[in-house]
Amino acid sequence: xxxxxxxxxxxxxxxxxxxxxxxxxxxxxxxxxxxxxxxxxxxxxxxxxxxxxxxxxxxxxxxxxxxxxxxxxxxxxxxxxxxxxxxxxxxxxxxxxxxxxxxxxxxxxxxxxxxxxxxxxxxxxxxxxxxxxxxxxxxxxxxxxxxxxxxxxxxxxxxxxxxxxxxxxxxxxxxxxxxxxxxxxxxxxxxxxxxxxxxxxxxxxxxxxxxxxxxxxxxxxxxxxxxxxxxxxxxxxxxxxxxxxxxxxxxxxxxxxxxxxxxxxxxxxxxx
Numbered sequence: 001x002x003x004x005x006x007x008x009x010x011x012x013x014x015x016x017x018x019x020x021x022x023x024x025x026x027x028x029x030x031x032x033x034x035x036x037x038x039x040x041x042x043x044x045x046x047x048x049x050x051x052x053x054x055x056x057x058x059x060x061x062x063x064x065x066x067x068x069x070x071x072x073x074x075x076x077x078x079x080x081x082x083x084x085x086x087x088x089x090x091x092x093x094x095x096x097x098x099x100x101x102x103x104x105x106x107x108x109x110x111x112x113x114x115x116x117x118x119x120x121x122x123x124x125x126x127x128x129x130x131x132x133x134x135x136x137x138x139x140x141x142x143x144x145x146x147x148x149x150x151x152x153x154x155x156x157x158x159x160x161x162x163x164x165x166x167x168x169x170x171x172x173x174x175x176x177x178x179x180x181x182x183x184x185x186x187x188x189x190x191x192x193x194x195x196x197x198x199x200x201x202x203x204x205x206x207x208x209x210x211x212x213x214x215x216x217x218x219x220x221x222x223x224x225x226x227x228x229x230x231x232x233x234x235x236x237x238x239x240x241x242x243x244x245x246x247x248x249x250x251x252x253x254x255x256x257x258x259x260x261x262x263x264x265x266x267x268x269x270x271x272x
């Protein structure tokens with residue numbers, strides 16, 4: 001943050017040596033990635049199929065394509081489709097190490113690798129020096145650093161793996177802490193229960209769902225004469241918008257990216 005105003009605006013950065021980060025990435029590729037696909041993870045309720053970040057072959061492109069394809073498929077049999085974009089406040093900063101290790105213990109990992117990961121997150125301390133003054137030293141019990149080799153995939157394990165939709169027909173797509181809930185018209189009456197479920201899941205995992213920054217967009221199927229279906233009122237205190245930025249791509253309620261193209265051309269023009 002350019003102009004921090006409160007202590008929570010300050011975030012730690014990873015200053016571990018290159019060799020250390022290389023070792024972390026080797027552990028992730030050799031042990032953690034295979035464990036995520038192991039049947040033991042599925043039996044523990046951990047499913048990574050809807051998470052497109054910090055995994056092999058995952059990308060923002062794949063996430064956007066999967067989300068828009070799902071919306072178009074639902075519109076073939078529904079008058080409209082809800083898409084909720086959820087915002088979690090400081091998601092990476094609030095991941096509890098204890099919760100992480102409890103879920104890590106359910107994976108098919110060798111004991112020495114599990115113990116090494118546990119030691120990696122243990123006995124970490126922090127103090128802040130600012131304006132000539134130094135804070136007290138305190139133990140760090142909750143945070144994953146995005147710049148490290150091990151922590152990003154750890155976020156997937158502790159938070160994203162056990163967040164699932166409640167009702168058949170709905171879908172959830174995740175890219176790191178960006179979470180999208182897709183609800184077809186046939187399940188429109190169930191959307192409040194899905195949102196309440198996500199709030200409860202967030203509280204259990206020490207995350208805060210910020211509804212004031214979350215958004216809802218509705219994609220409606222056009223009739224033969226161009227008339228749209230009657231749309232339900234907005235849900236809870238989540239703002240309904242006519243265009244939504246999905247992982248960097250602006251999509252409007254007509255399922256068009258024309259606004260995104262216009263925005264990109266305007267940015268390019270300003271640089272000329």
